[in-house]
Amino acid sequence: xxxxxxxxxxxxxxxxxxTIEALAGVSLDxxxxxxxxxxxxxxxxxxxxxxxxxxxxxxxxxxxxxxxKDVSKLRADDLARVRNRDMGFVFQxxxxxxQMSALENVLLPCSYSxxxxxxxxxRTRALELLERVGLxxxxxxxxxxxxxxxxxxxxxxxxxxxxxxxxxxDEPTGNLNSKGAREIVDILKGLHEEGKTxxxxxxxxxxxxQAERVISIRDGLVVADEGD
Amino acid sequence: xxxxxxxxxxxLGIIIGIAAVVMLMAVGNGSKQxxxxxxxxxxxxxxxxxxxxxxxxxxxGFREQGGRPGQSSxxxxxxxxxxxxxxxxxxxxxxxxxxxxxxxxxxxxxTTMSGSGIFATVNYFEVEGVTVADGRAITQxxxxxxxxxxxxxxTVATTLFPDESAVGQDIRLNGATYQVVGVAAxxxxxxxxxxxxxxxxxxSVGEKSFGMTRNVVSRTTIKCVDPTQSAAVTTxxxxxxTRKHKKVDFTVTDVAAMTELVTSSMTTLTTLLAAIGGLSxxxxxxGIMNIMLVSVTERTREIGIRKALGAKEWDxxxxxxxxxxxxxxxxxxxxIVVSVLGSQFVxxxxxxxxxxxxxxxxxxxxxxxxxxxxxxxxxxxxxxxIPVEALRYE
Numbered sequence: 209x210x211x212x213x214x215x216x217x218x219x220x221x222x223x224x225x226x227t228i229e230a231l232a233g234v235s236l237d238x239x240x241x242x243x244x245x246x247x248x249x250x251x252x253x254x255x256x257x258x259x260x261x262x263x264x265x266x267x268x269x270x271x272x273x274x275x276x277k278d279v280s281k282l283r284a285d286d287l288a289r290v291r292n293r294d295m296g297f298v299f300q301x302x303x304x305x306x307q308m309s310a311l312e313n314v315l316l317p318c319s320y321s322x323x324x325x326x327x328x329x330x331r332t333r334a335l336e337l338l339e340r341v342g343l344x345x346x347x348x349x350x351x352x353x354x355x356x357x358x359x360x361x362x363x364x365x366x367x368x369x370x371x372x373x374x375x376x377x378d379e380p381t382g383n384l385n386s387k388g389a390r391e392i393v394d395i396l397k398g399l400h401e402e403g404k405t406x407x408x409x410x411x412x413x414x415x416x417x418q419a420e421r422v423i424s425i426r427d428g429l430v431v432a433d434e435g436d
Numbered sequence: 437x438x439x440x441x442x443x444x445x446x447x448l449g450i451i452i453g454i455a456a457v458v459m460l461m462a463v464g465n466g467s468k469q470x471x472x473x474x475x476x477x478x479x480x481x482x483x484x485x486x487x488x489x490x491x492x493x494x495x496x497g498f499r500e501q502g503g504r505p506g507q508s509s510x511x512x513x514x515x516x517x518x519x520x521x522x523x524x525x526x527x528x529x530x531x532x533x534x535x536x537x538x539x540x541x542x543x544x545x546x547t548t549m550s551g552s553g554i555f556a557t558v559n560y561f562e563v564e565g566v567t568v569a570d571g572r573a574i575t576q577x578x579x580x581x582x583x584x585x586x587x588x589x590x591t592v593a594t595t596l597f598p599d600e601s602a603v604g605q606d607i608r609l610n611g612a613t614y615q616v617v618g619v620a621a622x623x624x625x626x627x628x629x630x631x632x633x634x635x636x637x638x639x640s641v642g643e644k645s646f647g648m649t650r651n652v653v654s655r656t657t658i659k660c661v662d663p664t665q666s667a668a669v670t671t672x673x674x675x676x677x678t679r680k681h682k683k684v685d686f687t688v689t690d691v692a693a694m695t696e697l698v699t700s701s702m703t704t705l706t707t708l709l710a711a712i713g714g715l716s717x718x719x720x721x722x723g724i725m726n727i728m729l730v731s732v733t734e735r736t737r738e739i740g741i742r743k744a745l746g747a748k749e750w751d752x753x754x755x756x757x758x759x760x761x762x763x764x765x766x767x768x769x770x771x772i773v774v775s776v777l778g779s780q781f782v783x784x785x786x787x788x789x790x791x792x793x794x795x796x797x798x799x800x801x802x803x804x805x806x807x808x809x810x811x812x813x814x815x816x817x818x819x820x821x822i823p824v825e826a827l828r829y830e
Contacts, residue, residue, distance in 0.1 A: 264744055265824040284820075285748040291823075292746020303741045303827070320746035366745070 211373060211405055212238040212261065217270035217280075219256050219428075230256040231267070232428035240373075243400040244407045245419035253428040254409050255378060261407060262297050262376045263287045275373065292320050296367025298408075300379035302359040304351040310362045311347040314338060317369045330369075337365035341395060357388030364395055375399060377408035381415055393418050446727040447767035449720030450806065454771025454799045455778065457713030461795040462779045464706025466788035471702065475695050481663025482563065483670055484689040485522075485656040485677075487514045512685035516651040518677060522658075525676045528669050529661035533563035534653040536642045540635060543608040544596040551592055551633045553609065555642035563659040566631050571603035571618030578638040584614040584645075587636040590622035609635065612645060666692045710795075714802070720767070721806040728760050728814035739818050740826025752819040760811025761804060768803025772796055 214236040221228045230253045238244055248254040259265040260272065263279060266287075272280040279290055291297070304313045314334040318325050338347050341361035343354075351359050360380060367375055377396065381389035393415060400406050400420075410416050424432035519532050536555040541548060560566065561573050568587060578585045586607070593602045593616075602616045614637070623631050642648040660669045670690045678684050732739070739752055779789040 259824045262744070264827065265822065285750075288743065288746050288748040291744060297744050299744075299827070303737075303744070305738060305741060316742070317745040320742070320748065320751055370746075 210237045211240045211242075211275055212236065213271075213273040215271040215273075217257075217260060217267045217272060219253075219260065219265070220268045229428055231260070233270070234425075234428070234430055236423070236430065236433075238405070238407065240405055241400070241403050242405055242407075243397075243420040245416040245422045246407065246409045246425060247411060247413075247416045247422055248425035249411065252425045254425045256428075257425060258376060258378045258407075258409050262295055262378075263290050264297070288320070289322060292317060293322075293370055294373050296364075296370070296372040296375045298360070298363050298367050298375065298377035298380045300382040302351070302356070302363045302383075304359055304362055304366075306351050309348050309350055310338065310343060310354065310365075311335070313351070313362055314366045314369055317366065321370065334365070334369060337368055338362070341365050355388070356384050357391055360384060360388070360392055361395065364392070368399075372404075374405045374407065377406070379409055379411070381410065381412065389415065442727060443763060446723050447763055447770070449723035450717070450764050450767025450803055451720075451771040451774060453713065453717030453720035453806075454768045454803055455775040456716045457710055457802065458772060458775035458791060458795050458799050459779050459783060459789070460709035460713045461706055461798075462775070462789040462791045463783060463787055464702065464709045465792050465795070466784075466790040468699065468702035468706065469790050470788040471698050472695060475691060475698065481660040481666045482691050483658040483660065483666060483673070484687075484691070485514060485658060485673065486687050486689075487512045487654070488685060489687055512681075513649075514653045514656060514686060516653060518680065519653065519656060521680050522673055522676055526669070526672060528665050528672065530669060531559050531563050531659040531661065533557060533559040533657045533659070534639060534655075535560065535657065536639070536648050536652075536654050538642070538646055538648075540609050542592060542596065542635065544605070547596055549592070549595050551589070551635055553642075553646070554631070554634050554636045555639045555646070555648065556636050557639045560636065563657050564631070566623060566636075567621045568618040569621040570601060571616070573618055574636060574638050578617075579640050582640040582644045583638060584612070584641060585617040585638065586614045587618040587620055588616055589620050589630070589632040589634045589636075591630075591632040592635060593619045609637075610646075663692065666690050710798070717802060717806060721764070721810040724760055724763055724807065725810035725814060727763075728756060728811055729817070731759070732756065732814045732818040735818075736821065736826050736829040739821055740823050740829065743821070743823040743826060749819040752821075753815045756815035756818050757808060757811045760815070761807035764803045764807030764810075765800075768800055771803070772799055775799075 214234050217231055217234045218229065219231040221230060232253075234257060246254050246257060256265070260267050263274075263282075267280055270280065271278060274290065274294065279287065282290070304310075305316065308316070311334055314337060315330060318330045335344070335347070338344050341364055343358060343361055343365070346354060346358060351362070354362065360383075364375075364380075375396070380396070381392050384392065389412075396406055396408065397418065408419070416422055421433070421435045423430055516534065519534055523530065523532055534557060538553045538555075540551050540553040542551050554560070556574060557579055558574060558576050561568070569590070570593075571587070574585065574587055577583065586609075588596075588602060588607070596602065596607060597605060602619050605616050606613050607616060608614070620631050620636065643650050658669070658673065660666045667690065670688050674684070674688055677686055742752065776791055779791060783789050
């Protein structure tokens with residue numbers, strides 16, 4: 209059964225009277241437990257696609273069915289619920305809150321949950337996730353005290369906090385050196401083996417080649433969709 | 437550190453605003469209370485009858501029954517005959533106390549002091565609410581016989597007789613010898629005069645020894661036994677005396693009406709002062725809005741991150757509203773402390789102040805309202821950001 213269904217998704221921006229079409233009608237079908245890389249040159253629309261996948265942005269037209277539910281027409285607060293519960297998002301720029309420690313950053317999604325969570329349980333879970341990304345000893349450090357690779361691992365732990373269906377990563381290795389990038393890819397692979405659906409954007413062929421399915425985007429359209 | 441400095445400066449606007457509201461109201465309420473306590477000390481239901489009409493300084497409020505404002509009063513007078521006429525024709529129960537006053541040099545052995553002499557009848561004590569602490573009051577006999585018996589005020593007694601009872605002792609007033617028969621209980625100032633620094637003499641002694649014109653009264657206090665009748669008594673006295681004099685050449689002042697007037701005009705003044713303070717509070721509130729808008733802009737990315745993690749509009753709205761409310765509530769509390777200290781130790785040197793519970797409640801309510809009102813716009817702005825746009829913000 210497919211987890212994500214995109215039907216003719218379009219996204220246009222009006223900038224200074226000029227209409228720019230970032231997505232020109234994308235149709236996609238991504239199943240549960242897939243490991244997908246979205247590739248394309250800059251300006252191809254892959255980030256826009258990622259934002260719509262992650263419910264951070266709404267399509268101009270088209271239908272987005274997530275796990276059997278049409279989310280393209282949801283209101284802002286319902287989309288927030290979807291982001292909190294069903295998705296984990298990892299950004300190129302890590303996007304940790306600078307005033308909080310690693311542990312506090314990992315715990316942050318819990319403050320926006322509808323479920324009633326027990327403080328002790330979520331703390332245990334956050335500690336487990338930090339352990340799993342190899343940062344137990346850095347949990348009280350703030351982002352500025354961590355390397356880029358460490359910050360990205362904290363961000364992955366944070367994205368897993370609410371145990372989402374899908375992990376979305378937008379150029380997760382874009383700011384990292386090759387060693388840091390390899391660590392991140394290894395973690396993503398491990399998560400995939402545990403059964404998470406993982407979709408990531410990259411323009412690096414080597415990183416893209418790690419996925420089981422590669423979707424290529426150009427000028428707002430899917431130009432290739434290859435499985436292993 | 438820079439953020440703390442910024443928050444403090446923002447709060448300063450609220451601190452000054454709240455302090456201004458509370459302190460200005462304290463000045464207003466304080467003036468009101470001090471004027472009222474001075475007026476009420478004279479006893480409720482008292483009317484004052486004086487010769488001549490008076491230009492109505494406080495327009496419309498005084499229950500003045502008079503002729504043309506500014507009319508000369510030198511040729512008119514109130515006499516004992518007038519008072520007898522008023523008493524005989526009164527349908528309501530009244531007590532009339534005629535009084536003349538003079539300045540005195542009071543001397544005993546080597547101690548000299550100045551004070552005022554009050555020439556009064558037996559009614560004086562009841563009408564003015566003066567009680568005798570030691571000895572006796574002026575009697576009808578004293579008045580009839582022009583006896584040189586006097587009742588002295590508390591301050592006079594403690595000055596001239598610091599170590600002994602004054603009763604039965606002799607004092608010299610303007611060179612002549614008088615006997616102290618009583619000491620009045622301390623009372624404080626009433627309508628600008630204080631019995632404490634005065635000497636009460638029989639009314640007739642003024643005519644005999646101090647050159648007062650016979651039977652002429654400079655000021656008369658009329659007590660209405662039923663204070664609620666003061667307005668009716670005022671009208672009746674005015675009618676009767678006008679009939680006798682065939683013109684209005686006197687003034688009847690009703691303390692109750694004056695009190696009412698002062699109360700309402702002082703309340704207006706207090707409201708005006710509070711409004712002036714409120715203006716500075718408004719400016720403080722705009723300061724909060726300004727700083728919150730800056731904060732929203734600076735933290736656009738943080739808002740984007742929080743939204744990406746599932747924060748709903750209300751979560752963001754609440755976060756910024758709490759921030760602006762905290763700023764203004766904290767500013768309000770500090771402002772109240774500043775105003776309490778300020779009015780206690782600084783302003784009270786210049787004028788009477790009274791901080792009332794209601795002015796503090798008003799200030800607290802205002803500061804909460806300011807925080808929410810001026811926080812809502814920036815908070816809504818933050819809450820409605822589209823996540824992807826907020827995340828893109830550098």
